[in-house]
Amino acid sequence: xxxxxxxxxxxxxxxxxxxxxxxxxxxxxxxxxxxxxxxxxxxxxxxxxxxxxxxxxxxxxxxxxxxxxxxxxxxxxxxxxxxxxxxxxxxxxxxxxxxxxxxxxxxxxxxxxxxxxxxxxxxxxxxxxxxxxxxxxxxxxxxxxxxxxxxxxxxxxxxxxxxxxxxxxxxxxxxxxxxxxxxxxxxxxxxxxxxxxxxxxxxxxxxxxxxxxxxxxxxxxxxxxxxxxxxxxxxxxxxxxxxxxxxxxxxxxxxxxxxxxxxxxxxxxxxxxxxxxxxxxxxxxxxxxxxxxxxxxxxxxxxxxxxxxxxxxxxxxxxxxxxxxxxxxxxxxxxxxxxxxxxxxxxxxxxxxxxxxxxxxxxxxxxxxxxxxxxxxxxxxxxxxxxxxxxxxxxxxxxxxxxxxxxxxxxxxxxxxxxxxxxxxxx
Amino acid sequence: xxxxxxxxxxxxxxxxxxxxxxxxxxxxxxxxxxxxxxxxxxxxxxxxxxxxxxxxxxxxxxxxxxxxxxxxxxxxxxxxxxxxxxxxxxxxxxxxxxxxxxxxxxxxxxxxxxxxxxxxxxxxxxxxxxxxxxxxxxxxxxxxxxxxxxxxxxxxxxxxxxxxxxxxxxxxxxxxxxxxxxxxxxxxxxxxxxxxxxxxxxxxxxxxxxxxxxxxxxxxxxxxxxxxxxxxxxxxxxxxxxxxxxxxxxxxxxxxxxxxxxxxxxxxxxxxxxxxxxxxxxxxxxxxxxxxxxxxxxxxxxxxxxxxxxxxxxxxxxxxxxxxxxxxxxxxxxxxxxxxxxxxxxxxxxxxxxxxxxxxxxxxxxxxxxxxxxxxxxxxxxxxxxxxxxxxxxxxxxxxxxxxxxxxxxxxxxxxxxxxxxxx
Numbered sequence: 001x002x003x004x005x006x007x008x009x010x011x012x013x014x015x016x017x018x019x020x021x022x023x024x025x026x027x028x029x030x031x032x033x034x035x036x037x038x039x040x041x042x043x044x045x046x047x048x049x050x051x052x053x054x055x056x057x058x059x060x061x062x063x064x065x066x067x068x069x070x071x072x073x074x075x076x077x078x079x080x081x082x083x084x085x086x087x088x089x090x091x092x093x094x095x096x097x098x099x100x101x102x103x104x105x106x107x108x109x110x111x112x113x114x115x116x117x118x119x120x121x122x123x124x125x126x127x128x129x130x131x132x133x134x135x136x137x138x139x140x141x142x143x144x145x146x147x148x149x150x151x152x153x154x155x156x157x158x159x160x161x162x163x164x165x166x167x168x169x170x171x172x173x174x175x176x177x178x179x180x181x182x183x184x185x186x187x188x189x190x191x192x193x194x195x196x197x198x199x200x201x202x203x204x205x206x207x208x209x210x211x212x213x214x215x216x217x218x219x220x221x222x223x224x225x226x227x228x229x230x231x232x233x234x235x236x237x238x239x240x241x242x243x244x245x246x247x248x249x250x251x252x253x254x255x256x257x258x259x260x261x262x263x264x265x266x267x268x269x270x271x272x273x274x275x276x277x278x279x280x281x282x283x284x285x286x287x288x289x290x291x292x293x294x295x296x297x298x299x300x301x302x303x304x305x306x307x308x309x310x311x312x313x314x315x316x317x318x319x320x321x322x323x324x325x326x327x328x329x330x331x332x333x334x335x336x337x338x339x340x341x342x343x344x345x346x347x348x349x350x351x352x353x354x355x356x357x358x359x360x361x362x363x364x365x366x367x368x369x370x371x372x373x374x375x376x377x378x379x380x381x382x383x384x385x386x387x388x389x390x391x392x393x394x395x396x397x398x399x400x401x402x403x404x405x406x407x408x409x410x411x412x413x414x415x416x417x418x419x420x421x422x423x424x425x426x427x
Numbered sequence: 428x429x430x431x432x433x434x435x436x437x438x439x440x441x442x443x444x445x446x447x448x449x450x451x452x453x454x455x456x457x458x459x460x461x462x463x464x465x466x467x468x469x470x471x472x473x474x475x476x477x478x479x480x481x482x483x484x485x486x487x488x489x490x491x492x493x494x495x496x497x498x499x500x501x502x503x504x505x506x507x508x509x510x511x512x513x514x515x516x517x518x519x520x521x522x523x524x525x526x527x528x529x530x531x532x533x534x535x536x537x538x539x540x541x542x543x544x545x546x547x548x549x550x551x552x553x554x555x556x557x558x559x560x561x562x563x564x565x566x567x568x569x570x571x572x573x574x575x576x577x578x579x580x581x582x583x584x585x586x587x588x589x590x591x592x593x594x595x596x597x598x599x600x601x602x603x604x605x606x607x608x609x610x611x612x613x614x615x616x617x618x619x620x621x622x623x624x625x626x627x628x629x630x631x632x633x634x635x636x637x638x639x640x641x642x643x644x645x646x647x648x649x650x651x652x653x654x655x656x657x658x659x660x661x662x663x664x665x666x667x668x669x670x671x672x673x674x675x676x677x678x679x680x681x682x683x684x685x686x687x688x689x690x691x692x693x694x695x696x697x698x699x700x701x702x703x704x705x706x707x708x709x710x711x712x713x714x715x716x717x718x719x720x721x722x723x724x725x726x727x728x729x730x731x732x733x734x735x736x737x738x739x740x741x742x743x744x745x746x747x748x749x750x751x752x753x754x755x756x757x758x759x760x761x762x763x764x765x766x767x768x769x770x771x772x773x774x775x776x777x778x779x780x781x782x783x784x785x786x787x788x789x790x791x792x793x794x795x796x797x798x799x800x801x802x803x804x805x806x807x808x809x810x811x812x813x814x815x816x817x818x819x820x821x822x823x824x825x826x827x828x829x830x831x832x833x834x835x836x837x838x839x840x841x842x843x844x845x846x847x848x849x850x851x
Contacts, residue, residue, distance in 0.1 A: 098581070098714035128712060248844075275844060292744055295494040295525055296843070302495075303844040329712035336751060339811030390751050390811045391758040410711075410721045417691050418763060421727045427668075427696040 026054045029403075030066045034075030034382065039082050039357040040371035050080065050372065050380070055401020057374050073396070081352065081387050082372050083138020083379040083399055085359040086331035087322030088242065088268055088288055091140045092122040092129050092166060094328050106145030107161060110154030112205060112222045114179060114230040116161030118144045124170045127409050128328040133168045134406045135332035136381040136394045139369045141359075142166050142174075143242065145326075146182040148189035158187045158198045159205060162230065163242055165363045167379075169399040176364045178266070179234050183245040183254065185300045199253065206231055206261055240264040240362065242288075247300040248272040255283050266362055268322065271301040274308045277315030286318035286362050291341035293324055309354070310345030319350070320359040339388040351388055377401045428822065429464045430803065433473035438480040438777035438792035442770035448478055450799040453822035458793055471817075473803055479773050480793050481536025481800030481820065483780035484746050485658065485705050486685050486739035490540055490555075490563070491516055493524030494743060504543030505550065509587050509594060510607055512575065513642035514550035516540045520563040525837040526743040531557050531826045532834070533747040534802040534815040537568060537781075537790055541685075544578035544660040545586040547594065547603045551646055552576055552658060554784055556800075558820055559835035572785055574682070575650050577604070579661035579670060580716045601669060608677040611647030614638075618648065656682040656785065658705075662716035664692035671700055683783040685739060686710075687728075688720045694731035703735035703783045704728040707745070708752040725753075725775060726760025726767060737783060738775045749776050754809035769809050 029052040036048040042060060049064040050057055066072055095102035104121035107113055122142060123129070132140070144161035159181055164174040182190065183198050191197035205222050208215035209231030215221055223231070233239055243254045246269045255276070258265035267273055270287040273280060280287060291309050296302040305311075312319050321338055323330060338351040346354075360370025372380050378398040385392035397404050420426040428450040435446035435458065447462040448455060464470050491503040502519035505511040520540055530538065536557050542549035554571035555563070580597065588595030594603050617638045624632035649655045657674070661667050661684045674681050683703040684690065688711065690697060690704035697704055706728065711720025729736035738753045740746035757772045781791025790798050799822035805814050818826035826834055 096712060096715055096718060131712075272844070294747075295529055295743055296840070297494045297496050297743070299495055299497070327713060330710070333709065336755075336811055340748070340751075343812045343814055388811060390754045391809065393758060393762060413719055414691075414721045414723050414727075414763075417727065418723075421691065421694045421730055424695050424732065426692060426694040426727075426731065427699075 086137040086140030089326035091328040115226040248275040272303040274311035281316040290324040309341040433478040480777040490520035506545035512646040517553035536800040549576035614644040615648040664689040691727040705737040705739040708755040725756035750808040
């Protein structure tokens with residue numbers, strides 16, 4: 001008995017000793033011989049190295065010396081980028097789109113609730129989050145949905161609620177909020193079946209926020225006190241406003257409205273933005289667009305063209321990318337869309353910036369996302385080839401300083417059936 | 428016309444480096460190296476470029492769900508009854524859909540237009556050549572058989588179940604199909620018996636009224652008679668197996684399972700029954716029956732002995748870049764150690780879809796005697812940066828990237844702001 005107790009004590013002792021040992025010997029990894037697209041002050045470093053100590057970039061350049069006990073990974077000249085942007089969508093709040101019980105993006109109360117925050121429904125364990133993460137996506141914007149009445153119930157609102165920047169490292173987290181507003185065709189059914197009605201509602205909401213007396217005098221107040229506080233923070237310049245809008249005429253109205261209300265406007269969608277590019281450039285309004293938009297799929301998008309990104313860039317408009325289909329399952333396709341923008345005239349480095357530093361800048365998240373810099377926690381991806389090419393794959397990735405597993409439910413399915421196909425028994 | 432010095436992806440798995448393709452009278456007349464140019468030939472220097480057969484999409488709704496997607500143009504699903512074998516997709520096709528010209532820029536020369544998937548039996552498909560025309564008749568692939576669109580799974584049971592009518596379950600789906608085949612078998616027997624007695628000179632038969640014709644049963648009987656093959660929308664492996672059983676019960680041919688997201692689970696079963704899997708590279712998760720989608724699906728179906736993998740679009744966006752969709756499938760297969768060079772992957776877009784449409788004798792590979800449907804790519808087409816430089820249909824230049832003003836332009840786009848073409 002005494003012997004056993006001694007044994008237990010020894011185990012306890014060793015575990016006590018081990019804990020500080022681990023802290024004393026920080027995990028040190030040197031990524032060597034890569035083409036590092038820092039998207040930051042150091043530009044692109046050929047033959048570059050990145051030193052990670054406990055997940056923090058402590059040195060980066062061509063002449064980084066490996067400390068003792070560092071794990072050295074030879075990148076063999078492969079590309080390194082910051083972890084990519086996944087776009088503006090519903091990642092983490094939709095598991096299977098057509099299963100309503102797994103769809104939490106949208107508030108269908110038939111009332112305006114700018115304070116609606118879908119982040120409370122964000123599930124970091126969602127399979128689409130995992131599937132996006134292993135494709136090099138490190139951050140995305142979770143925005144509220146806005147759709148008309150569904151299942152005989154009520155619709156949502158032209159002010160859909162709050163959008164958040166989320167990190168896809170499997171934890172609950174977020175940074176800056178933005179306000180999400182729908183205009184144009186998608187807002188019609190939310191505003192008395194009138195495109196103009198959306199501006200009426202928007203103007204009234206901001207009026208209520210600005211002047212509580214006005215709010216009190218309305219017979220039909222649009223906003224709750226919490227909703228007014230959200231709009232007040234927007235008016236104070238604390239949050240950007242995402243306007244989902246496509247038609248050139250509607251974009252012009254957004255520019256006027258934003259200038260009048262002194263809003264930090266961001267155009268999302270913007271199929272016809274190229275037609276008003278000089279106006280957007282002078283108003284310093286960025287456009288988050290889908291480079292694959294090229295068909296007149298609605299009367300708001302008659303002027304769609306594959307050259308939208310290139311034309312906006314030439315006019316001096318800042319751009320970032322997001323797929324129009326806001327499916328959480330397809331955010332991994334955004335990289336392909338960026339490559340297509342390059343095929344249609346956008347410089348390659350601008351396309352990569354539209355997946356990295358530009359969305360980070362638009363969403364005030366450059367301290368964490370969109371670039372690789374010394375002193376910062378690692379959010380980076382190693383690619384097998386050109387990061388914008390469809391035939392390139394993720395070789396390794398670090399998010400929030402941790403190297404992530406590239407295994408998913410999908411790779412488990414693949415591995416289960418791979419051998420059956422190989423042995424001729426897949427049936 | 429002689430295309431000279433290209434890397435030629437034949438479409439059947441073979442590749443010819445520094446190859447020439449001779450086109451005469453709208454047909455491919457020779458493929459080889461250092462072919463002599465006929466005296467009056469238009470010679471195209473294709474050194475450094477890649478030539479492939481025109482791409483074939485077996486699953487498109489262009490024309491029946493055109494752009495703009497407004498109610499007046501919404502003609503893809505006759506969702507008023509679960510069986511509408513009487514309708515023909517060609518009667519819904521709007522030839523002015525701007526999606527056709529966008530698909531042409533992506534190298535698509537032949538496409539099958541299908542009714543939607545709301546119904547158990549949706550109606551007859553039509554195979555079109557992607558030529559600009561005012562009428563669908565002028566676009567029809569000469570002599571191509573129609574197909575029959577059927578749908579498994581969630582769509583029919585949701586659409587009709589929500590209306591409180593059958594089918595509302597998968598077992599209801601299967602009962603629904605089988606009742607139709609029983610009726611069609613009787614109909615076919617009566618029609619055949621009548622024709623046979625006429626042929627035999629049966630006077631009584633000549634004087635009796637012929638059996639009443641029915642459009643729905645005409646279609647189904649033609650399927651049982653082997654004139655029309657079935658293209659079946661089916662995601663799940665277990666449902667595909669059910670459909671194979673049903674096709675054997677009634678004696679008809681399923682040529683392809685479309686959207687076969689779980690085809691990798693039964694790759695050998697599909698090969699054994701000579702059924703192609705028509706698939707997306709990476710669509711998944713939008714409904715339960717697509718929840719098990721994996722990016723290796725196409726490569727695994729292709730890897731099975733005698734497997735037939737097809738990359739399809741079902742999308743006005745995807746049809747514009749089938750080459751990129753195939754490239755994604757290719758690289759995920761290669762990551763498993765499968766050897767998939769471009770000359771193999773191109774089969775997913777050419778030979779295999781042609782086979783499923785019964786048109787392999789006429790298109791799908793660059794071989795003498797076939798229709799001269801040919802794409803000249805600016806580089807290896809399995810790249811995000813690849814663009815079609817020129818697209819020929821029946822030997823006629825229909826798209827030329829360097830001359831955007833010559834590109835077909837839908838009536839709908841005339842006078843609209845989207846300026847075509849090359850960045851100024």
